[in-house]
Amino acid sequence: MLTLSWLLPLAGALLVMLVPNADGRRDGVIRWLSLAAAVATFGVTMAIWFGFDSESASFQFVERVPWIPAFGIDYFIGVDGISLLLVVLTGFLTPIALLSSWGSINRKVKEFSIFMLALEAAMIGVFLSLDLFLFYVFWDAMLIPMYFLIGIWGYDQRVYAAIKFMLYTMAGSVLMLIAILGLAYLHSSATGAYSFDLLKLYALDIAPQTQMWFFLAFTLAFAIKVPLFPFHTWLPDAHVQAPTAGSVILAGVLLKMGTYGLLRFSFPLFPEAATYFAPWLAVLAVVGIVYGALVAMVQPDMKKLVAYSSVSHLGFVVLGICAMNVQGVQGAVYQMLAHGVSTGGLFLIVGMLSDRRHTRLISEFGGLKAVAPKLTAAFLIITLASIGLPGLNGFIGEFLILLGAFRWDPRFAVVAGLGVILSAVYMLWMFQRVFYGPVTHAENATMRDLVPREWVSVVALCGIALVMGILPSLFLRPMEASVEALVQRVQTAQTLRVQRTEP
């Protein structure tokens, strides 16, 4: 089942590859084919969700096949409550991203579809991997399609952005690779055999001093991905230059790789180091919350604004993880999902605007409410979701994170809460300048409202935002056991550390 979920989009990519389309006449076939593959994948991810046992904290649907036995490398995959929903999120967003490209990608449609599906396969693979080597393979495999998506189908400065994205991420992953190899070595010196098996590595007793270095190596890679302040400057460029589909996936799923990595690797593998570094990470997180919001406020470019708002929102996620209590971590995972939906939605609609007008500058718009009321309503709902209005998805995550942070150290919650005020400022200000007022540019007066294809994605996103706000238990329940186990694990290590240092 799990293997199917990442092989299916890959198979779709291969199938697309087989369609001869040198003259672009079969663009339509390719679009439908890739959409079908993505929708089928979404179906599989939903099936995994329905088959998932919420009561259990352990990994489910586990598949294990030896791959390179000499080094203890297995093809070892499985889901728990934390990765489950991220897999579903990936399955949900990819068809939407593909749909968004129907109007805007007219060049090399075949290659585009292949890269999108390959990207989906790699992303799902990242969330499923329980073997660190396998994880690293998927992690790096993910970069390649994204690099091309930005570099080929992006806007005018796409090459600079693509290279910046690549270098930033590679800088982090190289250190992580060394740390992964180091871990396997540690395992061999402790037990006599190499292993990349996450569960075996969890059981490893690593000296606190060593944990520090490993933690830093892993966390740097993840911090760049999140991106945590001050490693965030690749993000605005990548987002602004990426095509809409790329931005949706980048914001919706790719950024979560960083926070997912913190939850899956940095914290549980090196709990003592994590406890030591958590306050420092949290400082960066809250600085990022306020900083991202302030910088978002003054952006003239809509995509940049949304990109900086991601820095702010992901700061919340990191803060929740650092708090390492049930509310904080559940809030963090919830916020990851919520951010995927609402920021994915924001990029989607900004993309629609930029398709129509070929500009992303806020000052080029104004008064659209009178011209395109449906689009306006959709954007308003997504905006409200993004600023955490109760009843929509953003609130649940933010509230739980703030509660978790407050219980851990109220000072963090006090500063982070400022982000709640600022998000209203920058989002509503943008909304006002784009949609309210008189129509100031003649080109805007004839802008068309949502077409049915766009309508489908927008309704899906708004619907999910509402469901997540009203029935959060649907999503909180499956992750509960896993989160509790994780928190338990880190906290036990923390008490151990106290015992070690006291006598």
Place this chain on the structure above:
Amino acid sequence: MLALIPLFPFIGFLINATMGRRLSKGLSGAVACAAIIASFAVAVMSVLQIAGMPADARVLEQVVYTWIASGDLSLDMTFRLDPLGAVMILVITGIGSLIHIYSTAYMHDEIDSEFARYFSYLNLFAAFMLVLVLGANFVVMFVGWEGVGLCSYLLIGFWFKKQSASDAGKKAFVVNRIGDYAFVLGMLFLFTQFGTLDFARLATIASAMPVEEGVFGAISIATLLLFIGATGKSAQIPLYTWLPDAMEGPTPVSALIHAATMVTAGVYMIGRNAVLFSHAPETLFIVAVIGAATALMAGTIGLVQNDIKRVLAYSTVSQLGLMFLAMGVGAFGAGIFHLYTHAFFKALLFLGSGAVIHALHGEQDIRNMGGLKKFLPVTYWTFLIGSLAIAGVPFLSGFFSKDEILYETFHEGHTMLWLVGAITSFLTATYMFRLVFLTFHGERKGSGIGDQGSGHDHGHADPGSLIPDPGHAHGSHLHDAPPAMALALIVLAIGSVLAGYIGVPHALGGHNQLAAWLAPSFQASAAAPGVGGGAELFPQAEAAEEAEVISEEEAALELTLMGVSSAIAIGGILLAAFIWLKRRSIADGMAHRFGGLHRLLLNKYYVDEMYDATVVNPIHVVSRDALWRGFDVRVVDGAVNGTAAIVAAGSNLLRRLQTGSVRAYASSMFVGVVVILGYYLWR
């Protein structure tokens, strides 16, 4: 059944929001009105149901489902109705219904889709306010709390093409969010301290704790944070600045915000948590002082404003200040009493001003009005009743409630605060009757728009609307309120006269039924569901019993104070009559002689300008120049690009060394050898 109360207007919202553009105006309006009236009907039934219960067990509760569960946090979507909530839902749905009905006429010049949009927002506003009031824990309350902020944003900015309207809407939301920030922190603090956010449980826990007299303990901190939230929602210092700007919205919306929904939320919140607040006397004192200061400040500003709605807006801020004063001195019943009477006359006044604006096709400046009395008789008489009520003229509703606040303040020993309250009352009477006299009395002024006998159809644009109304002729002379509007005005006028009689003080031989009704809501109740063994002992809010045994001296004191406040009200009216009816020149002379003061008041103490200069602009400039262009682009990207540049330059330098010239290699070798030898020899 309780869930139906907010559900009806919510369904109304959904219908108009999704199908509204295809519905005719009559149908959209009917749907919205039916929704809120249905909600009112259920509210009345529910209130009758709890009225039939014994006094200490008047609670209805409905757990809809478990909303958020995470670890030890379990938040239910629970609605609870108690006597306090009963007063609130009747006000919201009752006065809300009248405002809906009034709006069908007032907004009639909008096109179909805009009309439906307006009513969908109006329904949503009521729904959120009802959630706020019926919510049994802080987080459900917060849903409504933020929701009304959203609706105010949407409705204040309803005429979105107008820059000032969308600015005002945004300002309302953002200022409210600042308060909400503190409110959230207060919630978090309460949960970490007490492990629950349910109002009844919190009250029970708090009632078992000592009163934090002279210390600033946990309850004091939490209540202070909550109160900061209330200053945002209820427009108190320092977060009141959004409310006067909120008049950019359609006038019935102002009525809704100022009377039935939104601004009363902060007062209600304190009443709902009366037990917590009375365990934090330090916070209560702050509440009282802020309330009194706001009342006075807003009253002085109201004295010189020239926009009919702006005067009313400042009067709301001022009256809310009095309510907070009441809450602050522990007279929770008096505060809620004033909230309730104020809802009648303030809705009346705003709707009346709407009728004036409607008749004058958007004119709002009272300097351009005058003499409207004979053209708009219904509006005039009802507006006059509202003004008499708010001024505190004896035996109208405002008299009883304001008087109770002043009496309680004095009785609790806050003589200074009482004085401030009394001065505010005087100001209220004066500026309200300045408004009445300038608008309705004297000579008809204005530039002929809508004047009698002009006989043309003037392209009637609604106030603020930039869409010219296609060929809607408005007749030849000033129209008084059409039936739907007149109905609302008359019902509210009756209410403004009679509403006070459920709280006639004992000194006048009445029974303060409202105080007795509310009393159980202000104490930790053993009857509250889900609460084991409540504490009966509670220092506050035994108003009912206390009042029964009122002594002779107290009655005498109350009568004296009542006389004083009546004199104040009538004095204020007479002063206004003297200046603005007899000697208009005095006002101009005063404005001239105290030019500085007049400008200061006219410009609202320059508070908005101050906020802009000290907070808004610096944040903007720093974010743009220091953070974004400075740190992000220069420092971080500079470092990243710099690293790349250094690597490139270094490679370039290395490349230059490979010149291929044998002589250069030889000479550099020679220099190298000399340096090395030199080093060893020198050493």
